[in-house]
Amino acid sequence: MKRLIGLALVAAASLAQAQNTAIPGAPASAAKKELVQRLLTLQQNQLDGITRDIVARPAQQIAAMADETLQTQIPPAKHPPIIKKIQEHLQKYEEGTMPLVRDRAAKISQASVGPFLEEKFTEDELRQLVNALEAPAFKKFQQAQPELLNLYVQAVRKDLATAVQPKIDALERDVRIAVGAPAPASGAATPAPAKPAKK
Structure with missing residues (x-):
């Protein structure tokens, strides 16, 4: 009987310990904190990229607004110095914010x-996540992704060319008609810009 009671107490203590580890807000063990740090380190480049995109988006929107203003309200002859000044401001913004991003992203x-x-x-x-992200095969796969994506894009373009090109031609024809421009000759490709004559 004493042995059974002892086993029951051990089982109860083990159950209580397991439940305590699952309680939200319970302090993480040192081993768990170390794994989290390793995982954050492995993902830091991606997190940095997201942070850079967030910081760059307002500048992109402002640049788009400036471009629209240039095209609709300012004579073309005045564009060059204004464009140069805008580029200087954008560069200044980038130089002032990107170091801040690098410093703040990890924190x-x-x-x-x-x-x-x-x-x-x-x-x-x-531990499983860290092991998977640190696996040589996964790192090799990440390095191969640009090539894989380019291969896929080229395959899609080649495969869909015959199916999509007639729709592109029809769209061009309809838009030309909508704006009153002459439609291209049937079956003729859109002419390429003429090359400048050799001097």
Whole structure:
């Protein structure tokens, strides 16, 4: 009987410990925190890229607004110096913000993503993620992605050319008619710009 009671107490203690590890907000173990840091390090380049995009988007929107203003409200003869000044401002913005992004991105990920990973993933799950991301095969796959994507794009263009080109021709014809421009001759490709004569 004492042996049974002892086993029951051990089982109860083990169950309580397991439940405590699953309680939201419970402090993460040192091993778990280390795994989270490794995972953040592995993902830092991606997080940096996202942060750069967020910072760059307002500049892109402002540049688009400036371009529209140039095209619709300012005579072409006045464009060159204005474009140069806009480019200088954009470069100044980039030079002033990108170092800040590099300095802040890691701190932001530590403060926001780190606690999320600690809460949502078990230590074993984090270990599996880290092992997968550090696997040589996965790193090789990441390095091959640009080539894979380019191969796919070329294959799509080649495969869909015969199916899509007639629709492109029809769209060009309809738009030309809508704006009152002459339609190209049937079956004729859109003429390429004439090359300048050799001097």
